[in-house]
Amino acid sequence: MDDALIWLGAAAASTFVAALALTWLVRALAYRFGLVAPTRDDRWHKRPTALLGGIGIFVAFMVGCLLFLPDVPRVGAVLLGGTLLFGAGLWDDLRPMRPYVKLIIQVCAAALIVYLGLSLPWTDQDVLNNAITIFWLVGITNALNLLDNMDGLAGGIAIIASVAMAITFIVSGQINEAVIPVMLAGAVLGFLIFNRHPATIFMGDAGSMFLGVTLGSAALLSDYGRSRSLAAVLFTPVLILLIPIVDTALVAISRKSTGRSISQGGLDHASHRLVAMGLTEGRAVVTLYLLAAVSGVMALAVGALDQGLIWLIVPTFILGIVGFAFFLGQVVVHDEVQASVVDSRMMRVLSDLRGKRRIFEVLLDIALITLAYYGAYVLRYDGGIPQGQAELLGRTLPIVLIVEVVLLTLGGVYRTVWRYVGIGELVILGRSVAAGGLASAVVVILANPDIVVSRSVFVLQALLLVLLIGGSRLSYRVLRVMFERQRGPTADSTPVLIYGAGDGGELVVREILNNPGHRYSPIGFVDDDGRKTGKAIHGFRIFDSQEIPELMRRHGVTEILISTGQVSEGKLEALRSLGIRPRRVSIEFE
Template identity: 45%
Template sequence: VVRAAARRLGMVAKPKTDRWHKQPTAMLGGVAIWAAVVISYVAFTPQTPIGWRIIIASTFLFFVGLVDDLIHTKPYQKLIGQIMGAAFIIYYGLSLPWTNSLPLNMALTIFWLIGITNALNLLDNMDGLAAGISVIASCFLGLSFLHTGQQTEALMVLTFAGALLGFLIYNSNPASIFMGDCGSLFVGFFLASTALVNVSGGRSRSFLPVLAVPILVLFIPIFDTTFVTVLRKISGRAASQGGRDHTSHRLVALGMSERHAVWMLYGFAALSGLLALLVQRMKLDVSLAAIAGFTILLTLVGVYLAGVKVYDQAEEMSLRDKSPFSFLIDFSYKRRIFEVLLDVVLIILCYWSAYAIQFGALSESAAWKLFLRTLPVLVFVKMATFLVMGVYRGLWRYTSIDDLIVFVKAVVLSSIASVLVVLFAFRFEGFSRTVFLLDGLLMFMFLAGSRLAFRLFRQLLPATDGRDGTRVLIYGAGDGGELLLREILNNRDLKYSPVGFLDDDPAKSGKVIHGLKVLAANGDLTAVCKQYEVDELLISSSRMSEDRVQEIVLRCNEEEITVRRMRITIEELRPN
């Protein structure tokens, strides 16, 4: 009904250069979401004063967004509306109990409400993304309410999730309706306000769940907004300006389909929601370790996605020259400071994991005291050893067996040095040799894993899509062919999509190189090219006789298949 009404009223989002959709799409889906939530709350949910305050404030934000959809208000006018809604919520007693200072808690709550509301607004950049993430967040908030004994609030938020799920049917790729600002502001403010009820009510709780649960439940909107804001500031773009540089857009630029990119972010949202539930049940040190591990994973993903090109190179260079933060570009590219900070976290995580494996959860135990007492020593010794052994000289993109050997040497030497320091400083009283052995093994695994992460991402998120680009078959499955394949995979400007190898050696037939099958070249060449829908044949070997090359060219020309040959030449340059 809303979709048909939006089309009749001309409320249709038309494709733009800074927007992702390619077809005119009806807006005002937020009207349907708002109506479904309000009607469901009145009809099916036990009503409470807190529930009505959240509904009223969120409804006010719905109308703020609706006005923007209709007449396109200015950003500062929407911000004023968001502040008014946040003031209403705080006036009736909902706030983040993160500090002992009431004014500071009020300021943090305003920042939280406005930040999450705008984060959902920015996340609404691909079919089904914002609605799906909101459904997942709502479900985990509902489970968190049940855990804290707040059944009425759980029913309210699960009813909200049901309304969103109904809208998601029409908003999934390919979307026939968008929620618009009225929907994204309503959904974002409702989730942010409901999270305040979760941290304020329920049974007695420790500080970490109160701090971490709302952030983890809504971690994907927070991550995407932070990611986009930082990169836009560095590149000289306005943070509030629309664009095609969100996390989802960069995943698609790597070769994923829109649907797969959205589902991958759904997976991260579910993982962060599950972690939020576990934090409520686990001991302090286990919770901190789990949060640290999840943060490291998303940080590595963020650093990798930051290197994906989503804009024209000339445009990026022009904006960078004007950016006051342009000095950070080379700094972030080298990533040395990031590596050092990452290794500090990995050292702490590995040392804790070794203690946890040996003694179990450490909180308030004798092992916990030994861990805290010796941790600064281990960080100092290991970081110094890593520096001396050359751990920070390599490039992650080209991590090889030689680098792994360096890591082994660095970890072994740093473990021996750590044991010696603990022996002389603490006489090794109360310490376990097994802990240091486990620490060394885990340190190597984490160190090597972090350096190989980018290569792993390139395998999981290929730079080319098999449906796009020129389909090529590489003739020659030797060193030259492997070198050519690496260049094709690393250089997206070539716009090649490799489908396999051909080789004259029967012993190589059926083998696999970097995921591509080696085919026998002694059969019908044209039949193979037809079977794999090959557009071009790339000859990688320089040792092939000219007669054989001409034979291949003639047979391919009959089928209108282009033949190219890779040559590597080293030429002498002389001054003019």
């Protein structure tokens, strides 16, 4: 194994060095001959940037194949498909093709790969498997292509996916196959040196289409977990490439809802929405890197976990990523503000659906009820659900879904504004879930008098459901607060202190955070109660009133918001004498 790892390391190093040198050369030639991407309103880069970086990636990878690639069955399909789409992408970079022409070429390349023997073994029907595989390859190719929307993003995600894929090969004993993603990672890393922010060269369609089809087809070589479970066969390739898939879905829905073509460029990707939420470009890219890395770890876990746990954990994780994408989908970006409104009825319906969070909540809860019910059986029977109980689970799931969705509705869960979730809302949720669990148990037991129904399943299901639904709702508030903090003050925001670290002060700081239009940047609280000094409210520290002069000097504070009516006029005069302007904040009823 040590010799194999050294060999793999040498392969990665060779493609890295080759890509480093080739990308440097291609960049120089691109600038010399004017082969650059000009700035445009629908593109992220702010200055003309060299194109054709994909040449460095492709040639370096092929050099590595000549030097290190052993005789691997069906590897020719991977190389041929990658070469075909590299050529098509290079032509498109030099002389742009119509989107439908690129799609036809992608379908032909995918069909050729399938013809040469690679397919996803998801069903026992070869024809269906082949159709799914063609859709998979075309989808992943376009996903990587669309993901190439911010400096270093597509390259970094490709490296993470390649490393995860290489580990699955190594764990499965497929050392020869592992050299493919290893060399790919090395080649992309060499290119990424020049593509990180601020990028001086782009990979172009030649690089993104090559990477997409190569990653998608290389995943078909893996035997990881196939001997253990169907879940590993289904989930491993999807998890490795989950972030490009979800980003593509987000963009497709976003553009359809505003009447734009999916192939049209734009600033509506997950990365752009993260920046709109307040992250810097670098942090937005790193955030997506981290999500891709976690997804890769999940892919590795699939081969080691019991099948029962896989079907519980992986769908929950995927739902979490989809929920995060839905959260980002509500962020209004420049493209959507500028998009023309299409008058067709379908476009109006799609646009209207974007605002109907309740529809998403109900669909999400249906999935969570299913997961909780299944998870309760997994926990009750330690992962090995007996055949009879598995049949009972499948037969009674529709009953449980109907009963619990109805009781969640009657209990007021879907009338709650979860943006302002508090203890009262959680009580409503707990009460509704408990009622649903009790009613489900009664109905299932009465409907199956001849079968032993475990009562503890419904207790476990209720506990899991509270955690899942409560977590899903709370996560939106947590994410919103996190990104509001990341956004930070605007250039014209006024640094301000809040006098009074009580209920009124908490209300004031929450109002400032929720409404940037106030143009205030809270520095912290000031309170005369020494017992509160050093503590924090919503992350803002509570200072002693004696520290006001130092805070004014350090942060340039010129205003202090008075949140309590217990501050005397004498105290206000003392504040004015310090050179700070006190402003009373109050709620009035007329």
